[in-house]
Amino acid sequence: MKKEYHENIVWQHAQITRTYHESLNGHRAVILWFTGLSGAGKSTIAQALEEQLHKQKCRTFVLDGDNSGKTHA
Numbered sequence: 576m577k578k579e580y581h582e583n584i585v586w587q588h589a590q591i592t593r594t595y596h597e598s599l600n601g602h603r604a605v606i607l608w609f610t611g612l613s614g615a616g617k618s619t620i621a622q623a624l625e626e627q628l629h630k631q632k633c634r635t636f637v638l639d640g641d642n643s644g645k646t647h648a
Contacts, residue, residue: 600634 580586593604609617618639625635
């Protein structure tokens with residue numbers, strides 16, 4: 576199935592491929608995207624899942640919109 580992109584979107588080919596990352600990490604790469612209303616528990620679920628995956632030696636990173644764009648001293 577051919578992927579179609581808008582004419583203004585240009586695919587950037589990475590030097591480090593998904594396959595390379597997966598072989599280095601020892602597991603497949605996956606993105607989980609939690610959506611829902613404010614206060615519904617998305618961050619709580621994401622953090623609990625990250626903890627469980629970490630225990631299984633999976634490399635993880637949680638990107639939380641509440642924390643993006645803020646600077647910490």
